Amino acid sequence: MSREMSTKEVAFVKNNLEKEVDGATLIACYESLVQIRFKRTDYRQLVLSIQFPKEYPDSVLLLEAKSKTIADELLAGIIKVTEEHLQTFKGKPQIVAAARFVRDFIWENRFVVCSEELSYIKKELVNVGDVIKVKQKLGVIQLKAVRNKYNLECKLTVPDNYPGEAVSFVVNSNFPSHLEKVFVGHATEMARQCVEPPILKKKSQAMEFVPKPSLKCVSSYLVEDCLRKYPTERCPCCKKPVLPEEPLTELPPSMAVELVYCGHLYHYDCLDLLMKSPPFGEAKKCLNCGKRIFHEKWNVSAKLMEERWAHQEARKREIDEVTDFLGL
Ligand SMILES: [Zn+2]
Ligand SMILES: [Zn+2]
Incomplete structure (x- = not known):
């Protein structure tokens, strides 16, 4: 290693890195180790550790990246592309070039x-x-x-x-x-x-x-x-496909569909029938997965549902009785 060169470079980095590379913070700056933090956000941040190899500057810097928020695989990738970038800087000082490259990668890549x-x-x-x-x-x-x-x-x-x-x-x-x-x-x-x-x-x-x-x-x-x-998806009630084969952005009322809380899809008419028959309230389960069904369109209290149902049944009985009486 050209000792004189690395001494000079470390001194330059100490005085100028933060001015030269926007967003870089120098944590350590010795001939044995240079450490730089790059922080774009609380998440897009890493610490780059740099060491001089024996043959420096004829071979590229030894780099290592650490971060709590960036995946190890990507950190390894960042190091690899930075080392490739440094190939053109062989024989010259490399720290500022490495820092600029890493900084731009972090700043310009939201997927980091x-x-x-x-x-x-x-x-x-x-x-x-x-x-x-x-x-x-x-x-x-x-x-x-x-x-x-x-x-x-x-x-x-x-x-x-x-x-x-x-x-x-x-x-x-x-x-x-x-x-x-x-x-x-x-x-x-x-x-x-x-x-x-x-x-x-x-x-x-x-x-x-x-x-x-x-x-x-x-x-x-x-x-x-x-x-x-x-x-x-098939309707849990009638087992027929819920959606038409040919997509329609507006479904006619007879083909209307409803999504329930568990994520299962029903024909509107099938679900309406299901919701208006017992059991009501907590006992009302999705026919497909057994999770409780609620849906704001049928958001009436279980008691009211039960009363309505009883009323309807009573009316049916009344009608049955009347028809019987008439002998129809
Ligand atoms: Zn159905
Ligand atoms: Zn379900």
Whole structure:
């Protein structure tokens, strides 16, 4: 190692690095070790450790990256591309060049903190026939997935402060429009729960809340649980397909459908019949999964339901009696 050169470089780095590289903070600066912290947000941050190799500057710096929020696989990738970048700096000082390169990577890539989620979307969620476009700098993922004649397009945006702030999204599909609204409402709620603590009585519990990543859960709900599932789902009551084979954004009343709390889809008429017959209240279970059914459209108290049903039955009996009396 050219001793003189590294001494000079360490001195230069000590005095100039933070001026030269915006967003870099020098933690340690010795000939044995240089450490730099890069912090774009609470999540997009890492510490780069640098050592001089024996043959420096004729070989590239020895680099190591550590972060609590960035996946190890991606950290290894960042080091690899930085080392490649440094190849052109052989024979010259390399620390500032390395720092600039790492800094730009962290600053310009919003997917740094969700590389595993993004790779899940690319590898697991997208099937043959689907289309995915990723815009790194903007943090945008455009996904168009198909199932039979149904399709669902979503544009997901990873915010700068992700995962502290949830992913935002826009959905466009050829599902019945009111069903699409339910999908979007549910996904919005999932995303909100990832970043907002539940309302708790004790303040101490709220302190422990840590935002969770929302990209994977929102995208897999929309694609796996909605698009891939509903086009072939059968009504738990009549066992016929719930949605028409040919997509319609507005369903005629006779084909209307309703989604219940557990996520199962019913024909409106079938569900109406089910909700208006006993058992009522807590005992009302989804015919498919056995979870309790509630739906705001049938949000009348169990007691009232029971009374109504008893009244209807009584009327039926009355009519039966009358018909008997008339001998019809
Ligand atoms: Zn049905
Ligand atoms: Zn169910």
